[in-house]
Amino acid sequence: MGASANKQSFDLPASGLRKFWLDFSESPTAVIALFVFLTILFIAIFAPWVSPSNPYDLTSVDIMNSRLPPGSEDFSGNFYILGTDGAGRDMLSAIFYGLRVSLGVGALSGLVALILGASIGLSAAYFGGRFETIMMRIVDIQLSFPSILMALIILAAFGKGVEKTIIALILVQWAYYARAARASALVEKNKEYVEAAHCLALGNRRIILSHIAPNCMAPLIVVGTLQTAHAISLEATLSFLGLGLPITEPSLGLLIGNGFEYMYSGDFWISIFPGVALLITIVSINLVGDQLRDMFNPRLQK
Amino acid sequence: MRQALDPILKINNLQTHFFTKAGILKAVDGVSFEIGAGEIVGLVGESGSGKSITGFSVMGLVDPPGKIIDGSINFKGQDLSALSNNEMQGFRGNRIAMIFQDPMMTLNPVLRIETQMIEAIQAHDGSISREDARIRSRDTLGLVGISSPDERLRAYPHQFSGGMRQRVSIAIAMLNRPDLIIADEPTTALDVTIQGQVISEMQKLCRETQTALLWITHDLAVVAGIADRVCVMYAGRIVEQGLVANIIANPMHPYTQGLMGSVPSQNRRGKPLQQINGMVPSMLNLPAGCAFQNRCNYANEKCSKMQPDITQLADRRQVRCFNVPAGQQV
Amino acid sequence: MKPILQVQNLSKDFIKSLDLVAKGLNRIGQSYKEEVVHAVDDVNFSIFKGEIVGVVGESGCGKSTLGRMVAGILSPSTGSVEFDSSQANNKEIPSALRTQMIFQDPFSSLNPRKRVIDIVTEAPIYHKLITPSEKRVFATEMLQRVGLDPDTLERYPHQFSGGQRQRVGIARALAVSPEFLVCDESIAALDVSIQAQIINLFVDLKDTYDLTYLFISHDIGVIEHISDRVIVMYLGRIVETAPIEAFVKQPNHPYTQALLAGVPRLEVGKRQYEPISGEIPSPLSPPTGCHFHPRCKFATARCKAEKPALREIAPAHFSACHLNDEA
Numbered sequence: 036m037g038a039s040a041n042k043q044s045f046d047l048p049a050s051g052l053r054k055f056w057l058d059f060s061e062s063p064t065a066v067i068a069l070f071v072f073l074t075i076l077f078i079a080i081f082a083p084w085v086s087p088s089n090p091y092d093l094t095s096v097d098i099m100n101s102r103l104p105p106g107s108e109d110f111s112g113n114f115y116i117l118g119t120d121g122a123g124r125d126m127l128s129a130i131f132y133g134l135r136v137s138l139g140v141g142a143l144s145g146l147v148a149l150i151l152g153a154s155i156g157l158s159a160a161y162f163g164g165r166f167e168t169i170m171m172r173i174v175d176i177q178l179s180f181p182s183i184l185m186a187l188i189i190l191a192a193f194g195k196g197v198e199k200t201i202i203a204l205i206l207v208q209w210a211y212y213a214r215a216a217r218a219s220a221l222v223e224k225n226k227e228y229v230e231a232a233h234c235l236a237l238g239n240r241r242i243i244l245s246h247i248a249p250n251c252m253a254p255l256i257v258v259g260t261l262q263t264a265h266a267i268s269l270e271a272t273l274s275f276l277g278l279g280l281p282i283t284e285p286s287l288g289l290l291i292g293n294g295f296e297y298m299y300s301g302d303f304w305i306s307i308f309p310g311v312a313l314l315i316t317i318v319s320i321n322l323v324g325d326q327l328r329d330m331f332n333p334r335l336q337k
Numbered sequence: 338m339r340q341a342l343d344p345i346l347k348i349n350n351l352q353t354h355f356f357t358k359a360g361i362l363k364a365v366d367g368v369s370f371e372i373g374a375g376e377i378v379g380l381v382g383e384s385g386s387g388k389s390i391t392g393f394s395v396m397g398l399v400d401p402p403g404k405i406i407d408g409s410i411n412f413k414g415q416d417l418s419a420l421s422n423n424e425m426q427g428f429r430g431n432r433i434a435m436i437f438q439d440p441m442m443t444l445n446p447v448l449r450i451e452t453q454m455i456e457a458i459q460a461h462d463g464s465i466s467r468e469d470a471r472i473r474s475r476d477t478l479g480l481v482g483i484s485s486p487d488e489r490l491r492a493y494p495h496q497f498s499g500g501m502r503q504r505v506s507i508a509i510a511m512l513n514r515p516d517l518i519i520a521d522e523p524t525t526a527l528d529v530t531i532q533g534q535v536i537s538e539m540q541k542l543c544r545e546t547q548t549a550l551l552w553i554t555h556d557l558a559v560v561a562g563i564a565d566r567v568c569v570m571y572a573g574r575i576v577e578q579g580l581v582a583n584i585i586a587n588p589m590h591p592y593t594q595g596l597m598g599s600v601p602s603q604n605r606r607g608k609p610l611q612q613i614n615g616m617v618p619s620m621l622n623l624p625a626g627c628a629f630q631n632r633c634n635y636a637n638e639k640c641s642k643m644q645p646d647i648t649q650l651a652d653r654r655q656v657r658c659f660n661v662p663a664g665q666q667v
Numbered sequence: 668m669k670p671i672l673q674v675q676n677l678s679k680d681f682i683k684s685l686d687l688v689a690k691g692l693n694r695i696g697q698s699y700k701e702e703v704v705h706a707v708d709d710v711n712f713s714i715f716k717g718e719i720v721g722v723v724g725e726s727g728c729g730k731s732t733l734g735r736m737v738a739g740i741l742s743p744s745t746g747s748v749e750f751d752s753s754q755a756n757n758k759e760i761p762s763a764l765r766t767q768m769i770f771q772d773p774f775s776s777l778n779p780r781k782r783v784i785d786i787v788t789e790a791p792i793y794h795k796l797i798t799p800s801e802k803r804v805f806a807t808e809m810l811q812r813v814g815l816d817p818d819t820l821e822r823y824p825h826q827f828s829g830g831q832r833q834r835v836g837i838a839r840a841l842a843v844s845p846e847f848l849v850c851d852e853s854i855a856a857l858d859v860s861i862q863a864q865i866i867n868l869f870v871d872l873k874d875t876y877d878l879t880y881l882f883i884s885h886d887i888g889v890i891e892h893i894s895d896r897v898i899v900m901y902l903g904r905i906v907e908t909a910p911i912e913a914f915v916k917q918p919n920h921p922y923t924q925a926l927l928a929g930v931p932r933l934e935v936g937k938r939q940y941e942p943i944s945g946e947i948p949s950p951l952s953p954p955t956g957c958h959f960h961p962r963c964k965f966a967t968a969r970c971k972a973e974k975p976a977l978r979e980i981a982p983a984h985f986s987a988c989h990l991n992d993e994a
Contacts, residue, residue: 057358227776231836233740235790235843236763245789249780383858498946499726528725529887533929533942540939555859558888558931562938582936599863600933601892606911609870610863610892616828617858 058330065326072319079134086131088113090124091283098123102297105304118304120294126304129290130312136286137316140197141267144204148266149259151205152212157251159213160220161243171217177210182269190278200279204266215258219251253331260324264317271313287313344371345516345549346395351408351418353387353394360621364390364403366573369647372517375547377540379560379581381596382570385617388553391570392519394418395551396435397425413516431461434510438522440502443509444494450474450505451490457512477508482538500531504538511542517549525554536563557596561585566653569593572617572628579654589656591633627658635660670713671754671879672737672847677746679707679732704950706732708903709746711977714847716754719873719880721894723887723926727950728900730883731851737881738768738849750847756877757844761794767840771852773832777824777839783810784820787838796843809838814868830861837868841876849881854889866893887930891915896983899923902950902958905977909984919986921963957989965990 060066078085088095100109100123108114117126155174159167177185189203223229224247232242271288273279275295280286285293287309294305349369355362365387372378382388393399395410397417410417412433417425429435437443445453454474458465465473471490478486481504494502503523510518520539524532540563543550552564560567561581568578569590577590588594598611615632618624626643630636637659645657683702685693693699707729714720722730735741737748750765752758770776777786784806791797797805807817813834824832833853840848850869854862866889873880884890890897897914899907899922907920918924925943945962948954954961960970969989977987 227770227772228778230735230740231768231770231776231839232778234738234766234768235793235839236761237790237793241793246778250778383860498949500946528947529885529926529929530725530943531947532931533940534944536931537940537942556931557859558933561933561936562931562940564937585933585936595860597933599860600888601863601866602888602932602934606892609867612863612867613860614864616830616861 055330059326062326062329065322068319068322068326071315072323075134075316075319076138078131079138082131082135086125086128088125088128090128090132096123102302102305104302105308117308118302120290120305121297126308129285130287130309133285133287133290133309134312134316136280136284137267137270137288137313140201140204140270140280140286141263144201144208144266144270145259145263147201148205148208148262149212149255152209152214153216153248153251153255155209156213156216156218157220157243157248160217160224161239161247167217170213174210174213174217178214182207182265183272186269186273187276187278190273195278195281197280197284200270200273203273204270207269208262208266211258211262212255215254216251219254220247223247223250257324257328257331260320260327264320264324267313267320268317287316344373345376345413346551347371347409347411348391348395349409349411351391351394351405351410353390353399353403353405356402356404357621362620363573363623364620365394367408368570368573368575369408370568370575370578372549372551374516374549375543376566377543377550377552377564379564379567380551380553380570381555381557381560381567383555383596383617385572385620386570387573388570389521392435392521392551392553395519396429396433397422398435427461430457430510430515431513432515433517433519434513434515436503436506436510436518436520436523438525440499440506441494443506444502446494449491449493450478454478454490454509454512457509461513473512474508477511478505480511480542481505481508482534483508500527500534503527503535507535507539507542511546511548514546515548517551518543519551519553521553522555523552524559525556532559539563557585557600569596572620572623574628574657575655576629576657577655579650580652583652583654589654589661590658591635591660592629595632668715669751669754671716671751672714672881673747673749673751674710674712674737675747675749677707677710677733677736677748678705678744679729679736679741680705680744702951705903705953706950707736707743710900710903710905712898712905712908714879714881716879717873717877718895719882719893721890721897722881722883722900723885723890723897724900725885725926725947727902727947729903729950730900733900734768734849734851734881734883737847738766739763740768755846757846760796760844764790764794764843765845766847766849767843767845769833769836769840769848769850769853771855773829773836773856776836777832779824782821782823783827783835786824786835787842790839791842794843805842809842810835812841812872813838814864828861829857830864833857833865834868837872841872845878847879847881849883851883852885855884855886862889869893887926888932899926902948902953904958905985905987906959907984907986908977909986913981913984917981917984919980919984919991920959920988921965921990922959925962957987 083089090096100119101121103109103115103119105118106116107118115125119125120129155170159170185207186203189206190199193199229242229246232246270279270286271291274286274288275292277292280289282289290309291306294309297305348371351365351368353365355364368391380388380391390399394405395417397420399405405418408418417428451471451474455467455470458470458473475486475490478489483489483501483504497505524535527535536559539550542548552560554560564581566579567581567584568575569592571592577584577593584593588597595611595613599613601610613632618628618631624630626641627645630640633640639659645659647655647657648661649655681704685699685701689699710733722733724730732741736743752762755765784802787806787809788802791805792799792802806820810817810820815831815834827835854865857865870893872878882893891911894911896908896910898905899920901922907923918927929940929942943962948958956972957970957975960966963970967989975987975989977985978991980986980991
């Protein structure tokens with residue numbers, strides 16, 4: 036039968052993670068952005084251990100230290116590399132804790148929106164018919180509203196708070212995931228391995244979850260990275276406007292907002308530095324997402 | 338048989354390698370053959386044999402990381418491999434034309450056929466008027482058997498069927514009366530009856546205009562019907578070449594024999610087809626010695642150590658194999 | 668002997684229904700028509716156990732649609748596909764699994780994210796034909812049956828060549844002990860030398876496991892080599908059905924004759940092609956009467972007006988051509 040003759044299978048140059056890295060590292064910009072983002076992530080997760088001080092520990096904060104410019108020392112010898120804010124909190128520490136909140140809210144809302152949106156998109160593509168038409172029209176309508184407007188309306192209706200902000204972010208984002216998932220699922224649905232699954236009489240649930248969904252992950256990951264950046268930026272806007280997170284869980288947006296009044300008196304560092312931190316975060320996520328998108332775009336593949 | 342005085346195209350030891358991250362891929366590794374005026378030569382091989390890259394190399398269409406690193410492509414006295422891209426532009430579509438498997442690689446979907454054909458003419462002859470170019474386009478469409486050419490000129494590619502599009506591609510290739518046409522799998526994607534039409538048109542054209550034709554395909558049967566000579570490629574090299582009739586009657590290289598034995602037909606009903614066991618070796622990892630050794634029934638020690646040179650036989654026949662029966666040699 | 672598979676009046680129409688705007692315009696007097704493609708048009712045939720029936724035809728003839736309806740993946744618009752379960756080899760296997768399909772594209776017919784062992788054993792485990800603990804042993808046996816090295820069980824499809832992937836697809840189908848295999852252009856995407864391996868494999872498997880095949884291909888050489896009987900389709904209809912000898916030696920329908928004359932053959936050598944003229948009509952607007960009449964050398968007025976019926980002109984040899992009536 037020639038079993039031994041077919042022993043030799045293809046010698047791929049690299050597979051799995053190694054191949055992923057080879058492709059990803061074709062863009063030096065993306066590699067730098069990835070390292071920046073991983074650093075930010077590390078800081079965000081380990082903020083209490085990495086920060087010079089805990090800015091929300093009322094015992095360690097002294098109002099006498101307020102509005103110190105960057106690079107100054109206080110009477111107890113603490114060095115404030117980025118200065119202090121109006122209440123005497125170390126800006127660097129405040130930014131580290133703020134990153135934690137911003138990333139946490141962005142990631143959590145992104146994850147839930149992904150699960151919700153992908154489920155709807157996959158089912159719509161698979162079952163088709165009226166269900167698909169209705170769901171996709173809802174998606175279209177939702178996507179035609181500016182996300183800021185939608186978030187403001189939701190928060191105005193339901194009030195402020197961490198949970199409500201996260202819910203608002205989920206409700207604003209799910210439609211992007213639904214659309215990406217549906218587009219991908221429509222392509223996969225017609226491929227022969229799905230036809231084979233039908234032929235083998237595997238049930239609908241098995242086909243959607245075990246066959247179609249795993250093959251739709253790539254575009255969803257791309258949407259995920261870009262949307263997370265969008266969510267972080269959105270949350271920052273809402274907090275800046277005073278509508279998002281409360282002062283007990285300050286995100287970067289809130290820091291920017293609170294520091295804004297000091298801009299007029301020349302104490303720029305209270306608002307600008309959190310802004311720069313936000314900018315670096317969002318740009319690095321976007322650059323990583325761009326490279327992922329180019330990697331998965333079949334037309335750009337050689 | 339046409340006696341070629343001076344061949345139109347003479348390729349000598351062509352080597353086109355791809356320098357990838359994973360290693361050097363020797364897509365074309367020492368290919369030599371020639372085509373005379375008005376001759377039809379088939380270049381036969383399976384996937385990975387390097388036949389398409391050979392065609393692209395002649396046209397100068399090999400993109401990085403591929404590069405022609407050695408050998409000469411002598412076209413009517415000029416070495417094409419030494420020319421710059423700008424200089425090649427003067428030849429492409431003018432003296433040498435190419436037809437692809439997918440006609441949509443030649444045709445722009447948003448332009449009318451007329452626009453594309455006139456463009457192809459005027460690109461190489463600035464002095465010709467638009468009206469004269471249009472008339473030549475119309476006449477060439479008629480040459481390839483397209484009825485009502487005036488109407489067809491105004492149409493867009495999507496309004497044609499697959500077979501018609503391929504004929505339009507052939508017409509575009511013929512516009513400037515090239516000396517050589519390279520056709521890369523031109524009928525592979527077409528239905529049998531349409532394939533017959535296209536092959537018939539090309540046969541007629543080449544006979545009437547004395548255009549040389551290099552027909553690249555995996556289908557030996559098509560080559561048998563149309564070509565004068567054939568080159569069989571495997572893993573970047575030509576393993577056998579000669580007159581079509583001779584090779585079909587008496588294939589010498591084990592790969593050619595295996596290839597012919599693999600083709601099913603009514604003659605072989607009831608018997609298992611001769612299969613060539615194993616697979617083409619990875620082009621990144623060719624074995625030392627003959628590339629066919631691990632699939633060959635006659636392989637011996639010599640085959641694993643050295644690559645066979647070309648053995649020259651009568652009637653312009655060449656074989657690359659240590660096991661060519663002695664006494665056949667010239 | 669009764670046939671194991673009976674196809675009766677089988678048709679499939681693909682309808683592009685009107686959208687809201689067109690429906691609205693229709694109400695105010697416009698007449699927009701739905702676009703209907705009769706992909707398969709009133710097809711009747713039977714297959715006997717152990718046969719290999721080849722289906723041949725060009726683009727738009729409906730052979731792939733027919734194959735999918737026989738395999739049960741596509742539901743017919745009218746007509747039926749009936750399997751005689753009394754002739755089944757293995758009566759415990761669920762009827763949904765009796766007919767399996769081998770697909771054309773080795774690249775998209777396997778789930779790229781699943782290992783080969785999972786691809787082959789998923790359906791048997793799902794339908795409780797084997798237990799999860801038997802997975803490895805079962806998969807090893809399946810791969811050996813199709814000539815693959817069992818060491819490759821843990822690999823993913825992209826690590827295999829085209830021919831090997833087709834073998835995995837065959838193993839996947841055989842894993843549920845089918846009676847009937849529909850092969851839809853299963854070798855078209857492979858190199859010639861690999862095609863030979865797979866064709867030999869198909870024939871061996873048929874004998875070993877007592878299978879019946881519907882073998883769909885555009886490659887007439889392959890059809891001639893492997894089939895016991897041949898069905899020729901044109902634009903959704905069967906134009907001729909014949910045992911292999913009659914197909915090769917006495918093709919009756921002008922389309923069959925043109926097909927056979929136009930096939931490039933190694934043995935024939937250099938020749939001048941004399942093809943039939945004309946394009947294959949679009950399935951959206953097929954010619955009236957006999958679909959083939961615009962391209963047929965022998966067409967008469969009757970051919971344009973009346974659809975010819977499939978008539979028996981010799982034992983087991985059917986042809987749909989008015990010219991047979993005049994004889």
